[in-house]
Amino acid sequence: MIKNINDIINYLTEKPKTLFLIDSMGAMLTAFFLFVVLRNFNKYIGMPITVLTYLSVIAVCFSIYSIACYFFLKENWASFIRVIGISNLLYCF
Numbered sequence: 001m002i003k004n005i006n007d008i009i010n011y012l013t014e015k016p017k018t019l020f021l022i023d024s025m026g027a028m029l030t031a032f033f034l035f036v037v038l039r040n041f042n043k044y045i046g047m048p049i050t051v052l053t054y055l056s057v058i059a060v061c062f063s064i065y066s067i068a069c070y071f072f073l074k075e076n077w078a079s080f081i082r083v084i085g086i087s088n089l090l091y092c093f
Helices: 005-014 017-045 049-072 078-092
Strands: none
Touching: 005 017, 017 049, 017 078, 049 078
16 A cells, blocks of 8 residues: 555655556546537636647647557656656646
């Protein structure tokens, strides 16, 4: 059982590929909420449907990238984590 943030950091340091799995699930959850949930409430949140669609497509691409890294990377994962980390930061803006 993970008790605090240090345990999480230690766990992910020992198993860095798990970070790709977590990121992939988060991206899929984001895509689901953007495409399925928020599109139905676009007039309340003030964001056009096309923008929500584009954002959800980008999230699906991130999810595919992360899950592919999780399943196919055997070594040299650090540069791939850096790519998805920078991509996630740019997605925020």
